[in-house]
Amino acid sequence: MSQPIVQLDGVTKVYRQGSIDVHALRGVDLEIAKGEFTAICGPSGSGKTTTLNLIGALDSPTSGTVRLENEDLGALSRKELSEIRRDRIGFVFQAYNLVPVLTAYENAEMVLWVQGAPPEDRQRKVMELLEDVGLSGLEDRKPSELSGGQQQRVAIARAIASDPAVVLADEPTANVDSETADTLLDLMERLNKNRGVTFVFSTHDPKVMDRARRIVRMVDGSISDDTVKDAVT
Amino acid sequence: MRTTETNSISDRGVEMSAGQASPATAAGGATASTTATSVAPRDVGDTKRRGTRLWVMAWRNLWRNRRRTLLTLSSIVFGVFLAIIATAMQDQNWADMIDLAARLGGGHVSVQHPEYVDHPTITRTVSADERMLSVLEGDPEVKAVMPRVLGQVMLATAGESAGAGVIAYDPALESTETLSALEAIADGEPLEDSPDGGILLGARIVSKLGLDLGDRVIYTLTDTHGEIVSGLARLKGIVETGSAAADSGLALLPIDALREVVDLGPTEVTQLAVFLQDQRRTDPAAERIAGELDQEGSEAAALAWYASRPELAGFIAMKVGGARFMEILIAILVAAGIFNTLFVSVMERMREFGILSAIGWSPGKLFGLVMLESFWMALLGLIGAAVVTAGPYFYLANTGIDVAAIIGSQMDIAGVGMPSVLKVGIFFENLVIIVVFAVLATLLSGIYPAWRAGRVEPVETLKIV
Ligand SMILES: Nc1ncnc2c1ncn2[C@@H]1O[C@H](COP(=O)(O)OP(=O)(O)OP(=O)(O)O)[C@@H](O)[C@H]1O
Ligand SMILES: [Mg+2]
Numbered sequence: 001m002s003q004p005i006v007q008l009d010g011v012t013k014v015y016r017q018g019s020i021d022v023h024a025l026r027g028v029d030l031e032i033a034k035g036e037f038t039a040i041c042g043p044s045g046s047g048k049t050t051t052l053n054l055i056g057a058l059d060s061p062t063s064g065t066v067r068l069e070n071e072d073l074g075a076l077s078r079k080e081l082s083e084i085r086r087d088r089i090g091f092v093f094q095a096y097n098l099v100p101v102l103t104a105y106e107n108a109e110m111v112l113w114v115q116g117a118p119p120e121d122r123q124r125k126v127m128e129l130l131e132d133v134g135l136s137g138l139e140d141r142k143p144s145e146l147s148g149g150q151q152q153r154v155a156i157a158r159a160i161a162s163d164p165a166v167v168l169a170d171e172p173t174a175n176v177d178s179e180t181a182d183t184l185l186d187l188m189e190r191l192n193k194n195r196g197v198t199f200v201f202s203t204h205d206p207k208v209m210d211r212a213r214r215i216v217r218m219v220d221g222s223i224s225d226d227t228v229k230d231a232v233t
Numbered sequence: 234m235r236t237t238e239t240n241s242i243s244d245r246g247v248e249m250s251a252g253q254a255s256p257a258t259a260a261g262g263a264t265a266s267t268t269a270t271s272v273a274p275r276d277v278g279d280t281k282r283r284g285t286r287l288w289v290m291a292w293r294n295l296w297r298n299r300r301r302t303l304l305t306l307s308s309i310v311f312g313v314f315l316a317i318i319a320t321a322m323q324d325q326n327w328a329d330m331i332d333l334a335a336r337l338g339g340g341h342v343s344v345q346h347p348e349y350v351d352h353p354t355i356t357r358t359v360s361a362d363e364r365m366l367s368v369l370e371g372d373p374e375v376k377a378v379m380p381r382v383l384g385q386v387m388l389a390t391a392g393e394s395a396g397a398g399v400i401a402y403d404p405a406l407e408s409t410e411t412l413s414a415l416e417a418i419a420d421g422e423p424l425e426d427s428p429d430g431g432i433l434l435g436a437r438i439v440s441k442l443g444l445d446l447g448d449r450v451i452y453t454l455t456d457t458h459g460e461i462v463s464g465l466a467r468l469k470g471i472v473e474t475g476s477a478a479a480d481s482g483l484a485l486l487p488i489d490a491l492r493e494v495v496d497l498g499p500t501e502v503t504q505l506a507v508f509l510q511d512q513r514r515t516d517p518a519a520e521r522i523a524g525e526l527d528q529e530g531s532e533a534a535a536l537a538w539y540a541s542r543p544e545l546a547g548f549i550a551m552k553v554g555g556a557r558f559m560e561i562l563i564a565i566l567v568a569a570g571i572f573n574t575l576f577v578s579v580m581e582r583m584r585e586f587g588i589l590s591a592i593g594w595s596p597g598k599l600f601g602l603v604m605l606e607s608f609w610m611a612l613l614g615l616i617g618a619a620v621v622t623a624g625p626y627f628y629l630a631n632t633g634i635d636v637a638a639i640i641g642s643q644m645d646i647a648g649v650g651m652p653s654v655l656k657v658g659i660f661f662e663n664l665v666i667i668v669v670f671a672v673l674a675t676l677l678s679g680i681y682p683a684w685r686a687g688r689v690e691p692v693e694t695l696k697i698v
Contacts, residue, residue, distance in 0.1 A: 056591070058591055058695075059692045082590070082594075082595055083593065085591060085592060086593020087593070091592055093695060096584065097588060099290070099585060099588075099589070100297070100585075101290060101293035101297060102285060102290065105282065106284070109285060110285065110589075110592065113284060113285045114593050114594055114598070115593075119281075119283070119284040120281075123281070123282045159592075170695075
């Protein structure tokens with residue numbers, strides 16, 4: 001097994017809501033290796049989003065450590081965390097991922113643009129990616145002119161454009177019909193195989209989690225089950 | 234060819250666009266041109282793409298809520314329009330008053346003996362000779378130069394006497410344009426250009442002395458040698474300004490007549506009243522004239538009109554303050570509108586900012602985006618204001634509105650008729666101030682919304698779907 005990209009050690013997360021403490025995570029240990037295609041599943045409120053937010057340097061744990069490529073995120077400043085997100089993590093959210101006033105192309109090049117990559121490099125990379133995710137010819141459409149599935153494809157293109165260490169997708173298929181969900185998973189699977197993109201996504205749809213090679217089950221803020229399937233499709 | 238390929242690759246994912254693409258595909262042999270208009274195929278690196286630019290993004294954001302943006306823009310446009318027209322009216326009004334002050338007194342700039350201000354005697358004169366006049370009239374700002382002798386006289390008839398301030402002017406040169414008292418001649422005529430040209434007196438003096446037009450009056454004063462001397466003149470006209478001070482204390486004589494009586498040389502004056510093209514440039518003109526006189530080796534001093542009329546200067550300063558206050562008020566109202574628009578639009582987009590922050594936008598970049606939006610707003614507002622204001626402004630500046638026709642009577646101040654046509658003319662500095670205020674108000678009101686955008690908490694805002 002290769003060096004883990006993500007390591008969670010004894011991670012807890014407690015939200016204070018008025019006078020009561022909400023224990024969102026109760027001691028989570030988790031390692032994600034390069035090239036994984038992993039689903040985090042569990043019922044609503046089990047801590048999936050919280051876990052992804054911690055891995056994605058969007059939030060910090062109440063206790064325990066989160067490491068990304070061996071770097072302890074707890075030791076970093078806000079600015080450094082922002083740069084980590086920009087350079088080493090890809091995000092795909094459930095819906096309305098895209099900036100409505102920007103075209104598919106502009107949305108897809110967003111991360112590269114923020115990184116300050118030269119326009120020619122951005123163009124080469126993004127045009128190639130958009131073709132790969134099946135959006136050739138739609139570069140100049142605004143998100144409102146794209147279907148939900150196409151919008152998620154743009155979001156995926158944006159997420160992988162900067163070759164991040166890991167792509168985190170919180171319920172990426174929750175807002176599309178099951179057929180579209182299938183094609184999105186086809187795409188993610190293909191990108192995982194062909195480009196070696198590491199995917200961690202959450203879902204509570206059994207059909208979606210079946211597509212994962214590794215299934216991490218969460219119940220009430222803890223990991224209850226962690227299964228790696230045979231790499232047979 | 235490329236298009237059909239594209240469609241087949243992505244047809245499972247192209248749910249909605251299938252509807253848009255289908256007419257072409259359904260038609261079977263779609264021509265290249267029809268497909269090109271709907272979904273233009275593009276080769277990688279074929280055309281050079283500009284890529285995303287922050288100011289373009291800000292521009293597009295401005296038009297997400299077209300109605301709201303247009304409303305805010307119209308408030309900027311209207312505010313600037315109002316500020317400019319109102320300020321231009323006031324500016325013109327002050328300009329008229331300054332001109333009036335100049336016509337009532339010693340011109341926009343008075344050239345006189347340096348000691349005359351403190352010791353106004355008939356011996357402290359300057360020489361209005363060729364050299365002096367060529368210096369003054371050579372100045373590009375100078376419209377006219379009027380030689381005058383001022384003094385105090387005692388007027389007497391057989392039974393009565395009264396004191397008066399005398400202005401001795403050149404009847405051949407002066408008109409109502411430079412001497413407002415001539416406008417207030419209620420009875421009789423202006424003075425004639427002869428040593429025996431007569432005298433003009435305030436209405437109250439006339440009645441006190443019991444004079445009729447054509448009656449003779451003796452005026453007595455001290456001459457240049459300190460002797461008491463007298464002259465004789467016929468009452469040529471009665472000046473009724475409505476102002477008690479003028480009506481009971483003003484006398485006007487032909488300058489040559491008075492010179493002869495007090496033994497002044499033919500070019501000697503106590504004051505040269507200098508009239509300028511533009512009273513707004515009194516200060517620099519006074520300074521320049523003083524410098525020119527100095528260079529010529531002349532002793533004479535050049536004083537701006539307000540040095541001799543501090544009360545009017547104070548009044549005008551007060552009105553300037555009032556206009557400033559109004560400009561600030563308009564700026565605040567406009568700023569409140571812009572603030573509201575930007576704030577609401579930022580609050581509506583918090584999830585979007587959360588996503589941008591999540592994928593690595595720095596707070597500074599988010600701040601910059603919203604600031605650019607308010608910059609666009611300021612720029613558009615100013616352009617709109619320029620377009621909307623230009624027409625009415627130039628109409629009011631050139632043609633004006635005939636107020637007398639509307640009100641049905643003529644306004645007058647101290648018996649001197651104010652121009653009955655309302656005109657406007659903004660001071661350039663005030664225009665600059667208004668523009669700067671408008672831009673500042675817009676940018677300042679963007680700061681807080683922009684700061685809120687930069688401070689977005691992705692974790693919180695991403696929960697909003
Ligand atoms: N900001 C917060 N303040 C208080 N409690 C919170 C906050 N965020 C999450 N929680 C709580 O933490 C627990 C875990 O939430 P989380 O969003 O991680 O669940 P989830 O597995 O993603 O659920 P879902 O499937 O509904 O998205 C829940 O009980 C939730 O109510
Ligand atoms: Mg969740």
